[in-house]
Amino acid sequence: MMAQSNDFQRLEKRDFSRKKLKNLPKEVLTLGTDVLYLILKNNRLKHVRGISALRNLKELNLSANELLEFPQEIAQLKNLEKLYLSQNGITQIPEGVFSQLEKLQFLKLSTNRLKELPSDLGNCKSLQYLNLSNNYLKDVKVLEALCSLEELYVKSNKLTELPAALFLNPDLTKFKADGNPLRKPPEEVCAGGVKSIQHYFNMLGSSEQCVRRVKTMFLGSSMAGKSTICYSLRKGSPVLVDIADRTVGIEISEKQLGGFSFLFWDFAGQEEYYFTHHVFITPQALVILAINLASYDVLDPQSFRDSVSFWIKNVQLRVPDAVVLVVGTHSDECRDEVDVQEKKEDIDRKIRGMLEERKANLERWKKNLEEDQKDTAEFSNQLRYLRQCTEHKLQVLDLLPMDCTNPEEIEKFKEYILQQVQNSDLFPNIEKILPQLYQEVESSIKALKEDKDIPEHGVMLFEEILNELNEKFGELDQEDLQPILRYLHRIGIIVWYEEIADLKETVFVEPSFLIKLFKTVVRHDLKNQLQSISKKELMEEKSLKVHQDKWINDLVGKATLHNTAIRVLLRKSLKELEIDDEDFLNEIVGNRSSDGMFLGLLRQFEICLPTQLNSPLNPQAPDFVPNTKWEPSNTSVYNANGACLFPSHRMDNDVVLRYWGEDMNDNIQVQVYFLPEIPHGFFHRLIIKSCSLYPVHWVGKDHCLVSTGPTLVLFREKCLKDDQLIEIRCKRQYRSANVSTAGGELRPSWDMILAILRKLVELTQQWPGLCLYVCSPCTVVDCDDHFAWPDWKELNGHDLYNIQKDDKMLCSNGHTHRTELLFPKASRTHSKADDK
Numbered sequence: 001m002m003a004q005s006n007d008f009q010r011l012e013k014r015d016f017s018r019k020k021l022k023n024l025p026k027e028v029l030t031l032g033t034d035v036l037y038l039i040l041k042n043n044r045l046k047h048v049r050g051i052s053a054l055r056n057l058k059e060l061n062l063s064a065n066e067l068l069e070f071p072q073e074i075a076q077l078k079n080l081e082k083l084y085l086s087q088n089g090i091t092q093i094p095e096g097v098f099s100q101l102e103k104l105q106f107l108k109l110s111t112n113r114l115k116e117l118p119s120d121l122g123n124c125k126s127l128q129y130l131n132l133s134n135n136y137l138k139d140v141k142v143l144e145a146l147c148s149l150e151e152l153y154v155k156s157n158k159l160t161e162l163p164a165a166l167f168l169n170p171d172l173t174k175f176k177a178d179g180n181p182l183r184k185p186p187e188e189v190c191a192g193g194v195k196s197i198q199h200y201f202n203m204l205g206s207s208e209q210c211v212r213r214v215k216t217m218f219l220g221s222s223m224a225g226k227s228t229i230c231y232s233l234r235k236g237s238p239v240l241v242d243i244a245d246r247t248v249g250i251e252i253s254e255k256q257l258g259g260f261s262f263l264f265w266d267f268a269g270q271e272e273y274y275f276t277h278h279v280f281i282t283p284q285a286l287v288i289l290a291i292n293l294a295s296y297d298v299l300d301p302q303s304f305r306d307s308v309s310f311w312i313k314n315v316q317l318r319v320p321d322a323v324v325l326v327v328g329t330h331s332d333e334c335r336d337e338v339d340v341q342e343k344k345e346d347i348d349r350k351i352r353g354m355l356e357e358r359k360a361n362l363e364r365w366k367k368n369l370e371e372d373q374k375d376t377a378e379f380s381n382q383l384r385y386l387r388q389c390t391e392h393k394l395q396v397l398d399l400l401p402m403d404c405t406n407p408e409e410i411e412k413f414k415e416y417i418l419q420q421v422q423n424s425d426l427f428p429n430i431e432k433i434l435p436q437l438y439q440e441v442e443s444s445i446k447a448l449k450e451d452k453d454i455p456e457h458g459v460m461l462f463e464e465i466l467n468e469l470n471e472k473f474g475e476l477d478q479e480d481l482q483p484i485l486r487y488l489h490r491i492g493i494i495v496w497y498e499e500i501a502d503l504k505e506t507v508f509v510e511p512s513f514l515i516k517l518f519k520t521v522v523r524h525d526l527k528n529q530l531q532s533i534s535k536k537e538l539m540e541e542k543s544l545k546v547h548q549d550k551w552i553n554d555l556v557g558k559a560t561l562h563n564t565a566i567r568v569l570l571r572k573s574l575k576e577l578e579i580d581d582e583d584f585l586n587e588i589v590g591n592r593s594s595d596g597m598f599l600g601l602l603r604q605f606e607i608c609l610p611t612q613l614n615s616p617l618n619p620q621a622p623d624f625v626p627n628t629k630w631e632p633s634n635t636s637v638y639n640a641n642g643a644c645l646f647p648s649h650r651m652d653n654d655v656v657l658r659y660w661g662e663d664m665n666d667n668i669q670v671q672v673y674f675l676p677e678i679p680h681g682f683f684h685r686l687i688i689k690s691c692s693l694y695p696v697h698w699v700g701k702d703h704c705l706v707s708t709g710p711t712l713v714l715f716r717e718k719c720l721k722d723d724q725l726i727e728i729r730c731k732r733q734y735r736s737a738n739v740s741t742a743g744g745e746l747r748p749s750w751d752m753i754l755a756i757l758r759k760l761v762e763l764t765q766q767w768p769g770l771c772l773y774v775c776s777p778c779t780v781v782d783c784d785d786h787f788a789w790p791d792w793k794e795l796n797g798h799d800l801y802n803i804q805k806d807d808k809m810l811c812s813n814g815h816t817h818r819t820e821l822l823f824p825k826a827s828r829t830h831s832k833a834d835d836k
């Protein structure tokens with residue numbers, strides 16, 4: 001009975017993916033009415049003539065092919081419930097197809113070249129899932145009629161407005177629209193989810209306002225003159241900033257100039273603050289890059305790297321669609337006009353060179369892929385992805401020399417900025433439509449700060465803000481305030497982590513206070529800070545000199561900072577900020593039995609890794625080694641509960657290499673290449689993310705080792721022939737001869753590698769300008785060929801084990817490999833597909 005039903009199912013469901021098909025083979029066309037599910041993804045199909053013969057099809061998967069025209073015959077597949085057409089080059093959908101597909105529930109059309117939708121798409125009354133992301137759509141009004149829609153994705157299109165009626169449908173619960181030039185509702189409202197959008201449209205009904213806001217970020221090395229320009233623009237005349245008033249972290253302010261509202265973010269130049277940038281650097285921004293011309297040296301390549309290219313690459317990775325105004329400050333301190341001109345030309349030329357180089361590198365990657373056509377599916381997937389990367393265009397304007405002490409030049413600079421933001425080629429959509437209430441709440445919060453109705457640190461309970469605002473607005477309730485605060489958080493005016501249980505009641509009305517707090521532990525001179533703790537300060541946390549010595553030793557030796565030390569340092573810096581409200585201090589600092597808000601924030605920002613201090617009974621402590629007798633490395637004088645590991649403080653890889661040993665040729669290996677480079681701080685965050693999955697881990701400077709049971713996985717930063725990459729390696733476990741050596745044995749290794757890869761890909765979301773290339777190298781000595789991973793972009797939510805079907809793979813130099821050593825692959829006996 002069982003066998004019969006399996007046969008029957010096999011007839012119903014046919015999988016022809018990755019067969020390098022250019023036409024539908026006879027074998028498919030003659031399947032007739034028996035087949036219900038047909039998978040043709042990852043082929044090279046340009047058309048599917050004859051498909052209408054498969055009249056009973058319920059599911060058709062044509063994703064990742066080379067279709068340029070929508071296959072009209074699909075209109076005759078009246079039983080179709082699921083249709084996949086993503087990753088093709090379809091430019092147009094004819095009218096009259098979708099009105100025929102009454103049973104269609106699922107439609108995936110992402111990553112095509114659609115500019116318009118057919119008007120009869122609205123007739124698909126059964127449609128529950130629709131994905132139109134990565135197209136060129138300007139209008140989705142037709143979707144209003146889709147009354148059963150539950151999930152809708154329209155990311156990365158050209159949408160400026162969303163139809164309000166779409167959100168009247170109570171079933172629509174999942175919606176994503178990032179990467180669109182939206183004005184109504186603005187992207188920041190959409191990021192808050194369907195409920196926020198519904199609230200926005202409800203509020204808009206009564207009144208609306210047009211806001212022309214320019215998010216302006218001042219970047220550049222320390223002392224370049226960022227604060228000077230920012231303050232001077234605000235005041236309208238030169239403001240000389242005292243060195244003692246250097247920016248700590250970030251300062252946020254707003255200024256009305258020529259009908260535009262400029263929201264200024266003045267970032268501190270010191271590298272220590274770099275980790276906070278991702279919180280504030282947002283899409284569609286104007287970046288003012290300050291470069292000190294007086295100290296710039298045309299002959300020293302390091303000078304360009306430190307003061308220009310580091311920052312441009314940073315912006316390019318984080319905000320690939322930004323406009324960068326380059327300002328050469330301190331021109332008055334240069335030798336003469338000729339010197340200024342020479343430096344200007346040098347910087348402009350080198351910036352152009354840099355941007356060209358990135359383009360050329362992408363082209364080189366593309367060419368490599370084109371030459372390497374051995375597996376067409378992976379080739380076209382990677383190529384499509386590279387094409388997407390090249391679509392981002394960072395615009396860097398020529399350098400403007402400036403003497404920030406000269407009132408005329410400040411005035412000229414103001415005019416220059418206004419001229420640029422009015423240029424619709426550079427800033428196509430500065431206008432945003434907002435309900436009046438959103439604006440009113442924003443200005444009321446500002447007024448509360450100015451009138452000192454709230455404490456200077458700006459840390460408030462949600463309830464407190466609501467009460468304060470209610471005095472003004474009367475009937476404002478929680479449901480109204482939530483989406484508005486969500487929006488202000490996305491804009492960067494406040495910080496509110498509503499998704500974190502411990503923080504959801506707290507709103508940071510002064511985001512810069514948060515960064516000042518981080519400065520307590522994120523600093524180069526942390527050791528000096530620990531040394532400077534006084535006896536009295538130690539006593540407050542019931543600590544002794546001997547503890548202080550241990551804190552210093554553990555910081556230097558293990559890059560860990562004890563939680564008690566953090567509490568002492570934090571208490572000290574809060575006092576320096578003149579915060580003496582004891583309840584508030586306790587809430588932020590915490591105590592021996594409860595963590596305090598600060599530790600939660602450190603975790604949220606992924607600045608450090610919470611770890612346990614050594615304890616004789618704790619096999620989860622950092623130096624526990626699997627399969628060996630557990631012995632504590634020392635018996636701590638201090639047995640408080642926890643500490644934080646700062647990967648950036650690690651100086652070498654000794655501890656990692658001690659447990660890893662030698663690299664072996666039979667290691668399972670995956671390489672992830674980064675273009676243009678691995679972002680600053682990326683690897684440390686990857687360590688923090690990965691180690692939180694595996695409590696047994698060892699952290700080094702640019703190596704990290706994680707383990708579960710006997711399985712060890714190493715990942716490290718590397719540079720190979722000028723290319724930067726992260727390599728993930730796993731040691732093979734060899735079992736006794738009577739155990740099958742089929743793929744199942746490799747599953748624990750692949751599971752760990754995939755877990756780290758997933759974290760890596762998750763992290764790259766914060767750098768939309770980054771290009772990745774994922775591959776497994778040929779492991780034969782001296783062979784430099786590699787096997788590209790076709791589906792790494794689908795790491796989340798897909799079972800990669802079932803993707804590769806062949807048992808063996810051949811590299812271009814003729815070396816044969818078992819597929820399960822190169823890709824996650826289910827063994828024949830364990831394949832889920834076979835079970836189905």
Ligand SMILES: Nc1nc2c(ncn2[C@@H]2O[C@H](COP(=O)(O)OP(=O)(O)OP(=O)(O)O)[C@@H](O)[C@H]2O)c(=O)[nH]1
Nearest residue numbers: 222223224225226227228241246247269330403404
């Ligand atoms: N002579 C002259 N001095 C300038 C000019 N621009 C800035 N300065 C001075 O340079 C010093 C540093 O300027 P800031 O504006 O604080 O520099 P910053 O880039 O904000 O520095 P960080 O806060 O450390 O990131 C201050 O003393 C300014 O007065 C300029 O064009 N000419």
